[in-house]
Amino acid sequence: MSTQSLEQARTIARPTREEMLQRTYSVHQFWSQNNDLFKNAWAEWETASGLTSVLDSSLYDPKLRTAVEQAWQDPSQEAAVKDLWEEVFPGVYKTQFFDPKKLKILRDYLEAVSEAEIPLRPPYGISLNRGGAMLDERSEGHLGAPNFQQFYKGLMDAYMRPISRLLFPDIVGFDTQTFGFSIQWQADTDTSLRAHTDASSVTLNINLNLPGEEFSGSGVRFFDHETRQVSELTFAPGTALIHHGSVAHESMPITEGERSNFVLWLYGDGGQVPRFGGTKTQIDPRQRWSVPTAPSDGFAPF
Numbered sequence: 268m269s270t271q272s273l274e275q276a277r278t279i280a281r282p283t284r285e286e287m288l289q290r291t292y293s294v295h296q297f298w299s300q301n302n303d304l305f306k307n308a309w310a311e312w313e314t315a316s317g318l319t320s321v322l323d324s325s326l327y328d329p330k331l332r333t334a335v336e337q338a339w340q341d342p343s344q345e346a347a348v349k350d351l352w353e354e355v356f357p358g359v360y361k362t363q364f365f366d367p368k369k370l371k372i373l374r375d376y377l378e379a380v381s382e383a384e385i386p387l388r389p390p391y392g393i394s395l396n397r398g399g400a401m402l403d404e405r406s407e408g409h410l411g412a413p414n415f416q417q418f419y420k421g422l423m424d425a426y427m428r429p430i431s432r433l434l435f436p437d438i439v440g441f442d443t444q445t446f447g448f449s450i451q452w453q454a455d456t457d458t459s460l461r462a463h464t465d466a467s468s469v470t471l472n473i474n475l476n477l478p479g480e481e482f483s484g485s486g487v488r489f490f491d492h493e494t495r496q497v498s499e500l501t502f503a504p505g506t507a508l509i510h511h512g513s514v515a516h517e518s519m520p521i522t523e524g525e526r527s528n529f530v531l532w533l534y535g536d537g538g539q540v541p542r543f544g545g546t547k548t549q550i551d552p553r554q555r556w557s558v559p560t561a562p563s564d565g566f567a568p569f
């Protein structure tokens with residue numbers, strides 16, 4: 268087995284954190300010119316590490332997985348998926364998304380990724396999150412390992428999109444495009460994020476902490492613009508929150524330990540999101556449980 272690309276990717280001169288923060292043109296060139304090299308390097312790395320098939324549907328919480336698989340077989344059964352989500356704040360729903368007992372598989376994989384020494388672009392949306400990575404193929408410097416990509420696409424197409432359509436009917440049609448990144452909050456480095464809205468139709472935020480991997484602080488505060496209600500929500504291992512990107516939220520400072528999450532977005536072609544208070548189109552359950560044929564438009568908000 269050749270590891271030529273892997274070796275080349277590992278030794279390539281990379282942009283500094285300062286250059287990345289300044290978003291210089293040379294940084295953009297670095298990622299785009301080496302896109303194929305890094306893609307090949309991730310494939311070689313995954314094979315050489317024996318990690319080509321560790322991520323699969325067994326990571327999902329069994330109740331969610333059963334309900335979702337049932338809905339794909341028979342969309343008229345979709346209410347069982349909706350019933351697993353609890354509205355914990357106006358327009359914010361929570362469920363057990365990943366099986367806490369299986370999360371170690373995903374975390375070990377991500378740990379191996381961070382030790383692979385292949386350049387990975389951290390998310391720098393509102394601020395740069397050092398411990399995170401871009402997940403979607405549209406993003407420069409994304410985590411291009413084949414097993415990860417297959418898992419991520421399954422998560423977006425088989426889970427996030429139909430669930431979003433079920434909980435937020437107004438996002439239908441603004442959900443063809445996927446985007447995602449991982450984040451890691453740590454007491455001494457990246458600790459918090461000021462109040463903001465996301466440039467998504469829907470955001471799914473899944474916690475990846477292992478059972479017993481505790482942290483202090485780091486709740487996410489949500490703001491309801493109508494009632495002015497403010498609530499701080501917290502994550503347990505494998506739980507997820509889902510909300511319109513338009514719901515304002517803020518990550519509170521982490522004071523001890525670490526918190527790792529996947530932050531996943533859907534939006535329409537060219538980054539379109541539904542107008543606030545937009546119309547809710549009535550659609551057939553079979554339309555909800557389907558994958559759009561539109562190709563990736565390549566647009567990434569950051």
Ligand SMILES: O=C(O)CCC(=O)C(=O)O
Pocket residue numbers: 450460465472487516517518528530
């Ligand atoms: O701290 C979190 O989990 C939320 C992060 C967030 O809102 C974002 O990255 O846009």
Ligand SMILES: [Fe+2]
Pocket residue numbers: 463464465516
């Ligand atoms: Fe956000």
